[in-house]
Amino acid sequence: MKEQIRRALAAREKKGISDIGLTPSAVLIPLFEKDGRRHIVFTKRTGHLHHHKGQISFPGGGRHEGDRSILETALRESREEIGLKESDVEILGEMDDAVTITSLYHIVPFVGAIPYPYDFKLDKFEVEEVFALPLDDLLNKAIKKAENYTFGDTRIEMYSYELNGRFIWGATAWMLGQLLEIIGPLSGLHS
Secondary structure, three states: OHHHHHHHHHOOOOOOOOOOOOEEEEEEEEEEEEOOEEEEEEEEEOOOOOOOOOOEEOOEEEOOOOOOOHHHHHHHHHHHHHOOOHHHOEEEEEOOOEEOOOOOEEEEEEEEEOOOOOOOOOOOOOEEEEEEEEHHHHOOHHHEEEEEEEEOOEEEEEEEEEEOOEEEOHHHHHHHHHHHHHHHHHOOOOO
């Protein structure tokens, strides 16, 4: 699984964002295999946070001055939020940069493989829950919904996903959609 995903991510040209008015941030999209099925790890943010309260997201956050790279941001934030040790993550590649429209974050998404099972340790201030959804279930077109939004004079079609009582939307849904486009064709392959 890992090598096929690594090759699929490396074979495409990453689209970056150069708007310096956005807050630099990064997320990690953790993947693991359980019983022959690939899973994607998500977090549910607590309801009292300033941005994106109660939303489903990937572990991550804003870059700190001490971070030597944006990858270090993703790994540090994952450790702080869900107790995922940097040494337990095998980075497979990067996806296109994303933007949060309401909070103006410039997000660099990294895809990484992690061991299963994993003893997550949640930062209860930031993360209400960590959970995983099977890749094959997320590829089911019936769970993907399109919605149109207007921002100023621009109409944007955005997607959301609803699976097992989980509603994924916004930048997380955009990143998930891109990941599914990239690794979906690999769903029949095994590690």
